[in-house]
Amino acid sequence: MLNIHILGTGAIGSLWGSYFATDTNDQNYSLTFISRSIQENQYRYHLAPEDRWIQGRCINAQRQSKAESIRYLIVTCKAYDALQAMEQIQDLLMEPCHIVLLQNGMGSQQAITKAYPQHAIYACSSTEGAYKSDVHHLIHAGKGQNLLGPMNTIAKQIGQPTWIPDNTYQYTHDINTALWRKLIINCAINPLTALYQCRNGQLIEHEPYHQHLKRICAELQPLISHQQLDIDDAYDLARHVCEITAQNQSSMLQDKLNNKRSELAYITGFAIRSLEESGLTNEENNRLYHALKQQSLKD
Numbered sequence: 001m002l003n004i005h006i007l008g009t010g011a012i013g014s015l016w017g018s019y020f021a022t023d024t025n026d027q028n029y030s031l032t033f034i035s036r037s038i039q040e041n042q043y044r045y046h047l048a049p050e051d052r053w054i055q056g057r058c059i060n061a062q063r064q065s066k067a068e069s070i071r072y073l074i075v076t077c078k079a080y081d082a083l084q085a086m087e088q089i090q091d092l093l094m095e096p097c098h099i100v101l102l103q104n105g106m107g108s109q110q111a112i113t114k115a116y117p118q119h120a121i122y123a124c125s126s127t128e129g130a131y132k133s134d135v136h137h138l139i140h141a142g143k144g145q146n147l148l149g150p151m152n153t154i155a156k157q158i159g160q161p162t163w164i165p166d167n168t169y170q171y172t173h174d175i176n177t178a179l180w181r182k183l184i185i186n187c188a189i190n191p192l193t194a195l196y197q198c199r200n201g202q203l204i205e206h207e208p209y210h211q212h213l214k215r216i217c218a219e220l221q222p223l224i225s226h227q228q229l230d231i232d233d234a235y236d237l238a239r240h241v242c243e244i245t246a247q248n249q250s251s252m253l254q255d256k257l258n259n260k261r262s263e264l265a266y267i268t269g270f271a272i273r274s275l276e277e278s279g280l281t282n283e284e285n286n287r288l289y290h291a292l293k294q295q296s297l298k299d
């Protein structure tokens with residue numbers, strides 16, 4: 001029996017819970033969610049459209065017993081919460097703990113990897129779409145892909161995490177490129193859709209927005225060569241994602257509309273710092289960052 005801990009009971013934590021609960025191979029799992037919001041010691045929710053009920057133990061992040069020990073951990077908190085949430089449970093981690101990080105943007109994965117060199121750390125870049133309609137209902141809205149790879153030497157030595165059902169992810173030795181690819185997509189689409197309060201597809205349909213998208217991508221392009229990433233063209237990448245997610249409201253637009261904290265600092269903020277550190281201009285992204293701050297987007 002493998003004991004899996006999932007930090008966070010939002011949409012992504014619940015979706016990952018379902019990967020283990022619905023695994024059909026001969027691996028047996030026990031599932032424990034670590035939550036700040038759920039007070040009960042069980043977390044039970046319905047998964048649609050698969051129409052399944054999932055259940056796991058639930059412990060409180062602030063009040064866990066020292067007897068709890070964690071060998072396998074999936075971290076699903078938002079980028080701005082992840083490092084602090086890890087600090088709250090660090091005394092429970094066995095050595096080495098196998099940890100998968102599922103944050104958007106970049107910066108939080110690197111900070112956690114630096115803070116916990118004794119553990120095997122992997123990051124995952126995901127295009128899965130899921131949201132919770134209420135505490136006990138999870139909607140798996142879009143079947144996407146999870147690309148997962150090692151962040152540090154211990155994880156590289158261990159290799160593919162065989163404790164995760166293998167039909168739920170693809171393994172890559174180059175997670176850095178996967179994270180950068182997603183970062184470029186999010187840098188191009190998320191802040192602009194939040195600024196103009198439009199769906200993803202409108203960024204290529206409405207010419208003034210389209211021109212702005214092109215300027216943001218043109219500024220990101222030199223970063224790709226500077227970081228020696230195997231990514232062809234920032235604009236082609238962003239345009240393609242605008243086409244296939246045309247009807248989506250980006251996560252940043254949703255955060256803005258719901259007056260929630262956004263991941264702007266880990267998306268555009270990270271790109272601005274990387275451009276600066278590489279001696280490249282970051283004027284366009286900087287202007288966009290400040291325009292969003294002026295519209296009171298929280299980051």
Ligand code: KPL
Binds near residue numbers: 185186200241251
């Ligand atoms: O990842 C996304 C997000 O909204 O955060 C995209 C790919 C832009 C889809 O909406």
